[in-house]
Amino acid sequence: MNAFINHFNFQFRVGIRDKQAFMLNYLFPLGFFFMMAFIMVDINPDFLETLIPVMVTFAIIASTLLGIPDPLVKAREDGIYRTYKINGVPALSILIIPALTAMLHLLIVCTIITVTSISLFDAPVPVDWFGFVFTFMAIAAASTGISVLVGVISPSTRMTVLWSQVIFLPSMLLGGLMIPNSLLPEAAGKIAQVLPSTHAMNAFNALGMGSSADFNPWGSVVILVLGGLLAFGLAVYLFSWDSRNAERRGSPLLGLLALLPFLVGIFLS
Amino acid sequence: MTESIIQVKDFRKTYGDFVAVDGISFDVKEGEIFGLLGPNGAGKTSTLESLEGLRDLNGGSMRVAGIDPTKEQPKLRNLIGVQLQSGGLPETFTPDEAMKFFCAYHDVAPRFDLLDRMGLEGKRKTQYHELSTGLQRRLALALAVAHQPKVLFLDEPTAGLDVPSRVELHEMMRELQAAGTTIILATHDMAEAEEMSDRVAIMLSGKLVTIGTPMEITAKGAGLTKVSVRTKNSSLSNSGANFPAVNQHTQKEDYDVYFSTDIGPTVSAIIAHVEAQNDTLIDLRVERPSLEDRFLEIATSGGTK
Structure with a gap:
């Protein structure tokens, strides 16, 4: 337990001490938040209604998908996991600690976003804090799980960028952050239901902000939680200690199984 | 141990x-x-x-x-x-x-x-x-x-x-x-x-x-032991003397350098020669083949030597 706490402490400090990690954990989501709050609300006052769920979802997606996989791949390429293995650091700790510390950083950032949105920009206050926090935890779990899986199955840092963008860009464009799901063409809206951000926005709006849902919000929460757990489980199963030693328990393509809950999400109504 | x-x-x-x-x-x-x-x-x-x-x-x-x-x-x-x-x-x-x-x-x-x-x-x-x-x-x-x-x-x-x-x-x-x-x-x-x-x-x-x-x-190697000798009057340099077990003789700076397969007879003969010429020994160095020499020998032979 002492070792786990030490490891957690160190990893948490890395998220602040490392320039790239600090940028992705704090500067990027908060900078984007302030830019959107100052500019977008001025251009489109209706944006204020969804400022909190949009920016919280954006912060989670951006920090995890852009911030978690790359350090995991780099650590494997640099032989850090070899050192860890020799010294008895469990694979589970190697994967779960970055996920937990990322969630802690997200909690801090999302608290800043929520409090600032309310106090500085007069954004609507969540009507159901339990639903809001529960949705936050669900999307944080889903996004960190997927990000850890991307870091595990990517053969190189170049591929990490590609895999991350395959999820991040559609999430930004179709995932309810820029255009509500209900305003998308029906086919596009259904396809968007495969994205974690679509389910996050659906659940945030319905369970936290008291707005109407595009489809079953608790179904979205279940899909997010199941997707996150499945992705994390697959990451543990497919974990490889060493980029020079390609032996692992299964093909990286097994990682695609993590999409299953989200594919089921297409059928939510 | x-x-x-x-x-x-x-x-x-x-x-x-x-x-x-x-x-x-x-x-x-x-x-x-x-x-x-x-x-x-x-x-x-x-x-x-x-x-x-x-x-x-x-x-x-x-x-x-x-x-x-x-x-x-x-x-x-x-x-x-x-x-x-x-x-x-x-x-x-x-x-x-x-x-x-x-x-x-x-x-x-x-x-x-x-x-x-x-x-x-x-x-x-x-x-x-x-x-x-x-x-x-x-x-x-x-x-x-x-x-x-x-x-x-x-x-x-x-x-x-x-x-x-x-x-x-x-x-x-x-x-x-x-x-x-x-x-x-x-x-x-x-x-x-x-x-x-x-x-x-x-x-x-x-x-x-x-x-x-x-x-x-x-x-175990076939490496030769290197014997470097320097004398006051350079009596070895142009003597043309043949010493036992010596495969090769060269000169480097003020030294006569002999490569020997059997160090004992070689050194004894060199000292005897220097004394016979009324010369004085200033320096005599014996360098056995190193592990590096042996390693190179093994590596270049593909492990057959």
């Missing part, structure tokens, strides 16, 4: 069709410094990494301190220490954090004194990527020995170190040996291997071509 602490039997390691290690066997005795030598691609790293539990075997068996490294990793981790060749630590780790981190996983108290001993006393709060190569290697060694392992694996431990650091590291290796630690030393530095190792094994193309003390291995 009688009990074997490492036993390797018919060890084989392949990567696809490529055979990296082809059925090697050797023992390492408790408390000895064992040098593992070989050119790049000889199979040293595969052997070391398998002993460290980092790779599975494709044949044969291994025991390290009575433990099967492929099947009993959790037991192995407190018995071995490994100083890896490069990197291996997060860039933002400070030496203090690294010591605390790994000692916690080994369930022992942090050995900050080792950091001071390794010359890191002013750098304990400096991030790993800001340390010089030498200090990074010293940190890696301090971390490798902090939990007092029974077997210590050193992979090119002095690469990138300056002379005082090398001397300090060698001194530390001797101290660890005196305290009962067995050291497996993989190095390209033949002088280091010859000076530090009780026994060495030379690998070539996945096979173990020779094993023994450095003296035994050099003695």
